[in-house]
Amino acid sequence: MTDTSTTSSTSSPLVEIRNLSFARGNRMIFDGIDMDIPRGKITAIMGPSGTGKTTLLRLIGGQIKPLTGTIKVDGIEVTELSRSALFQLRKRMGMLFQNGALLTDMNVYDNIAFPIREHTRLSEKMIRTLVTMKLQVVGLRGARDLMPSELSGGMARRVAMARAIALDPMMMMYDEPFTGQDPISMGVLVRLIRELNDALGLSSIVVSHDIEEASSIADNIYLLSGGKVVAHGSSEALHNSGSEWAQQFLKGLPDGPVPFHYPANDYAEDLLSTGNSK
Amino acid sequence: MLNYLQHLGASGLSFFQRLGRAHILFAHILGGIPSMLPRLSLVVHQIYSVGVLSLLIILVSGLFVGMVLGLQGYNILVDFGSEETLGVMVSLSLVRELGPVVAALLFAGRAGSALTAEIGLMKSTEQLSAMEMMAIDPIRRVLTPRFLAGFISMPLLAAIFSAVGVIGGQLVGVGLLGVDDGAYWSQMQDSVDLYDDIYNGVIKSIVFGVVVTWIAVFEGYDAIPTSEGVSRATTRTVVHSSLVVLGLDFILTAIMF
Numbered sequence: 001m002t003d004t005s006t007t008s009s010t011s012s013p014l015v016e017i018r019n020l021s022f023a024r025g026n027r028m029i030f031d032g033i034d035m036d037i038p039r040g041k042i043t044a045i046m047g048p049s050g051t052g053k054t055t056l057l058r059l060i061g062g063q064i065k066p067l068t069g070t071i072k073v074d075g076i077e078v079t080e081l082s083r084s085a086l087f088q089l090r091k092r093m094g095m096l097f098q099n100g101a102l103l104t105d106m107n108v109y110d111n112i113a114f115p116i117r118e119h120t121r122l123s124e125k126m127i128r129t130l131v132t133m134k135l136q137v138v139g140l141r142g143a144r145d146l147m148p149s150e151l152s153g154g155m156a157r158r159v160a161m162a163r164a165i166a167l168d169p170m171m172m173m174y175d176e177p178f179t180g181q182d183p184i185s186m187g188v189l190v191r192l193i194r195e196l197n198d199a200l201g202l203s204s205i206v207v208s209h210d211i212e213e214a215s216s217i218a219d220n221i222y223l224l225s226g227g228k229v230v231a232h233g234s235s236e237a238l239h240n241s242g243s244e245w246a247q248q249f250l251k252g253l254p255d256g257p258v259p260f261h262y263p264a265n266d267y268a269e270d271l272l273s274t275g276n277s278k
Numbered sequence: 279m280l281n282y283l284q285h286l287g288a289s290g291l292s293f294f295q296r297l298g299r300a301h302i303l304f305a306h307i308l309g310g311i312p313s314m315l316p317r318l319s320l321v322v323h324q325i326y327s328v329g330v331l332s333l334l335i336i337l338v339s340g341l342f343v344g345m346v347l348g349l350q351g352y353n354i355l356v357d358f359g360s361e362e363t364l365g366v367m368v369s370l371s372l373v374r375e376l377g378p379v380v381a382a383l384l385f386a387g388r389a390g391s392a393l394t395a396e397i398g399l400m401k402s403t404e405q406l407s408a409m410e411m412m413a414i415d416p417i418r419r420v421l422t423p424r425f426l427a428g429f430i431s432m433p434l435l436a437a438i439f440s441a442v443g444v445i446g447g448q449l450v451g452v453g454l455l456g457v458d459d460g461a462y463w464s465q466m467q468d469s470v471d472l473y474d475d476i477y478n479g480v481i482k483s484i485v486f487g488v489v490v491t492w493i494a495v496f497e498g499y500d501a502i503p504t505s506e507g508v509s510r511a512t513t514r515t516v517v518h519s520s521l522v523v524l525g526l527d528f529i530l531t532a533i534m535f
Contacts, residue, residue, distance in 0.1 A: 098404075
């Protein structure tokens with residue numbers, strides 16, 4: 001079994017992706033991409049809807065396997081791990097799902113205590129202290145007895161964040177953390193991601209298409225489109241880059257390298273056609 | 279014609295793929311049973327939702343099925359002057375057949391559908407994925423306790439169904455139609471055999487419990503994570519469980535009796 005407790009050199013990237021390809025059916029999601037996620041930084045993965053940003057997080061977490069290529073997390077090749085070794089590695093990863101994915105039959109307190117109870121033999125008193133500390137970090141100590149159905153979308157994500165850091169992971173993966181949030185919740189989440197990253201010494205990957213928010217906290221941005229990394233660099237560098245992809249995405253232009261029209265036959269031909277096709 | 283054959287082939291492949299996945303899941307669930315021993319509270323909690331919450335429908339149905347058996351049995355037996363054997367007819371019908379089978383059908387409709395919907399919704403709301411990312415195996419944490427709860431609850435529910443049915447038969451036969459109370463119970467005691475009748479009925483209900491719960495948890499776990507997918511999976515649980523219970527009942531009856 002692979003030893004998942006080893007830590008590679010602190011100067012090397014935390015996540016190294018090389019020549020990664022992944023397809024769903026006949027559709028190529030990633031076509032030989034390379035990526036480095038540095039330690040201690042926040043890296044944003046951005047791109048239009050359907051470019052496989054969430055899929056990338058699932059590949060890094062070992063939930064799905066690539067067609068080809070390698071994914072190393074802290075020097076460990078994820079694609080070759082046995083199930084138990086993968087679970088050992090995942091104890092050092094935290095992931096925030098788009099809708100929080102809180103366990104709906106448990107209250108806020110039990111949701112955060114859940115991974116601690118499952119993986120440790122700590123006393124209930126100790127667990128209570130830990131959960132209270134995590135809740136204080138996300139500002140929801142007063143909501144410990146609420147059920148997930150009683151939480152707003154933003155609160156649910158903050159509880160999910162507290163749960164994700166319950167075991168003090170080395171890295172956090174955020175899947176569309178800002179989607180559907182009001183400006184106040186958005187601000188809270190942006191601040192929390194930055195503060196958690198810096199205070200806990202995490203390395204964070206934020207998947208998002210909220211340009212302003214993601215750019216404001218990301219040290220490093222990867223722009224994905226058409227199965228490739230189309231631009232990469234700091235927020236400033238991308239804004240100033242000559243890349244058409246970067247300009248279209250960052251300025252929200254409706255047409256460009258990502259076309260407005262879905263590929264189709266010639267328009268005039270289509271209008272005049274009286275054939276069998278609809 | 280070629281399209282038809284292609285469709286037939288694709289359906290066959292899909293069926294065997296699902297069957298394979300169901301068996302792999304079953305093996306994982308069985309593998310997780312030892313890990314449940316120190317965590318019996320999880321199983322007890324599920325026995326409450328799967329078993330205790332099914333009690334009402336089992337009690338009411340058992341009572342009415344017993345009452346109908348008493349009524350129909352009396353009308354048939356009285357023609358032969360053997361209405362004193364009503365207790366034997368009611369009890370053997372219930373213990374050998376109706377108890378395990380009807381209880382299993384009701385269990386599939388009440389608890390099986392609930393299990394599938396719950397697990398399917400956990401999948402569609404990414405709760406199962408979240409568990410995996412927390413390094414917690416959802417098969418062991420979610421599916422195994424539910425499977426064990428179904429396995430334990432089903433024979434108990436079938437036994438309760440049969441017991442209440444016997445009382446229902448007595449209420450109608452003795453209370454309304456005038457069959458002798460002593461004959462009702464004593465003939466039953468003489469004719470119902472512990473091994474041939476009761477044990478075989480219990481074995482049937484255990485088999486039905488395993489199969490219905492297996493189908494329910496598999497359908498939930500394998501559901502397409504959309505509202506339509508969960509709805510279809512829930513329907514499949516009830517339909518497939520009912521058909522399998524009836525088919526297995528015939529096979530088991532042929533072997534046992």
